[in-house]
Amino acid sequence: MNIPWVEKYRPQTLDDVVGQEQIVTRLKRYVDENSMPNIMFTGSAGVGKTTCALALAKSLLGEYWQQNFLELNASDARGIDTVRNEIKSFCKLKAVGSPFRIIFLDEVDNMTKDAQQALRREMEMYTKTSSFILSCNYSSKIIDPIQSRCAIFRFAPIKAFEIIKRLKYIAQEEGIEAEETALENIVYFTQGDMRRSINILQASTTEDKKITEDAVYDVISRAKPKDVRKIINKALDKDFMGARDLLRDILIVEGISGDDLITQLYQEVTEMSTSGLLDEENFVKIMEYMSECDYRIREGANPRLQLEALISKFLLVK
């Protein structure tokens, strides 16, 4: 039975967690003391926030952790109603078989301010029976009162050598021969994101149980939005409507996310600069605007309108 390796090889205990040594040491102390404050994990995707939360919950709550652990991720409707009803009714009950109960909320930065306000109440009211683990990509999007009620742990991207070590371990367990350069390519592309790295590893495994540089390159380019260079070229040819239409196709029809596309645009523009297709002055100008655009998208602006504005800047390149 095949299952996704991300889940198959998810570390089950705090000791197994890859990287984040300092955070893990602190978390272990909570286990020793058999209590924990409200915690907030912040950091980009795939750096171990959920893994740490699950491992911590298991070691704190013991055998009956599943009954005393509530995981709400962004797929569950998380308006005020959820906070008020589901979380409340879970918190109200005393833990059975465990010292207390833990609520794990993923992507809190995507909750509305109102829901966050409601959450803040719950965090205050049930301190005796329950503790919260919140997880988010950007703590700046969390209202201050919640931040002040949490111990905040910032997860850094996992270091390249640690990811490679883990990938090698997985390959060994699966009986796979992996080229060193292939693994390096994966790590270079994923920039400290373990989940992505493992997914690419699994996707690049060929039928004869080998991972080659070519296979990795294939997988990575499949995951990249297509036609990004075409958008830029159309804009450079002053065909703004054509460029905009392509952009909309990628974002709306293909369903590529805004931050993925802007990363891709960044790479393409950098490549154009190194290959001399874009002079320095224009390159810097475009990058200046791109950084602003990137920031706005992360702040919650409409990615498509922001990107349309970004490509309109290419029109100015002479």
Next chain:
Amino acid sequence: MKWVEKYSPKTLGDVLGNAKIKAEIEVWANNWSKGIVQKPLLLMGPPGVGKTTMAHLVGKEYFSETIEVNASDKRSYDILKRSIGEASQTRSLFQDGYKLLIMDEVDGINGRDDSGGVRAINETIKNTKQPLIMMANDPYSKRLTSIKSKCQAIKFTKVHSNTINAQLKRICANEDITYDPEALKTLSKQSNGDLRSAITSLEAIVDANKNITMESISVISKKDGEQNIFDTVRTVLKSKNPEHVKDAMRVDAQPSMLIEFIAENIPREYDRVDEIAKAYEMIALADLNLGRAFRTQNYTYWKYAFLFMGRGVAASKKQTYKKFARYTGSSVFQKMSKSRKRKNLVEAVTNKMSVKLHTSPKELEKQLPFFEILFEDNEMAYDLKEYFKLEDEEVKLFRSRKIPASVEKNRIKELKKQQKLEEKEIQKQKKEQEKQKKEQEKKKKEQEKQDSNLLTKKSEETKETTGTVSKKRKTKKESETTIKNETTNPTIKKQIKTIETTQKTKKEINKKADKKIENKKSSDDLTDEEKPKTKKYKQTTLFDF
């Protein structure tokens, strides 16, 4: 009596402007009165152009009765069903002919307060046996999309300012008012094609001396431009006059909608690339503020959003264009409706995956390409499908080919095999456990037997009995075991002898038990290989006892 009522047309013939539309409506009404069932009418157009008047006049001239529901009433599903829904099913009791149902401002049905209102209207349209006329202001309203297709939609245009001017003059003559013709002209223009507002304004500015001058006009402010969204877009893109743009931005439209319409048409109007880039920068700023307003639930940010998307975009052009540009709605909406099916699928699938992978659907969406590759392999596809509990339809997100049925068969076979293996394993374990139990029992019995042996030895009959037992057994059991027994017999005898000797040396029979066991153990250790055999023998002999 207000002038608006006093001078409102009394017959269809009196209605000003929109002559073609008038004819179309009359044909519709005529057909009804002949008993030919017609699609409901949907009259769309800006306020004050005579939609309601026309509808009521049609009711008066062609039908026996008119029933009206308008925006001042609450229009939830239940209420609509009860009022107009029922009326649409029944015919009048006392009069012949049809009842005309009029529903005003259908686009104004509030999504929250009038829950199910649109559904009720749709049902009424579907089932009605009576003529129905609906009115709406905004032809682009989202709420109309489902209704529009089921109706005969008629678009009213604004009344021309000359027509308005003429009507105002007529009223003035009738009311004995002296007027400055320029004043009336301005008033007509200012009303922006809204005859009703022009008449209302006229009545408001007439002073005690029944006189109208340019001065009196300056008293009343221009009617707030309830324009349609394209008028706004046109003004923003065409005009460089901040006042005009400011007025135009007063349009009653969702800012998120308006920004799309303006952004869409920037490159259609503006030709210079620097203007496009600058205007789009303004759009981006406006969007940023809309986002802030939404996120913080603090809608004061909207004022900046409106400022940037209106005056910001307008000021981005160096000079006004004197060309005809064809404006359109945003292609975004078409693309979205096209991709909606896929979006729903992605949502359903990533939600299922997120349960298993403890990862947010948003993050998973980015990793779908990797899973797409994994799904290429038939067996992997089958396993993942089972793991995530996906439906056949949902697998289509990853692969267009179906997973061959043979894969499932093989997998089930394998599973069964595995199950059998596991069962066997379990049975093996059980057997071993039983064996262990038996061995333990044997040990116990051994002890007991030794005890009993000791007792019998005490009476010095042991040698004989064991001899006879071994003979009996030979006849019952297979030869193999008998051979073993024969070989083991002497060892046992030895054991017994050793026990006997220890016994003799101690010569204390009552306290022996514990020590005997110890001795037995030590002897067992000495004859390790023969141990199990001796046990078997002893057991059988015990049964024979």
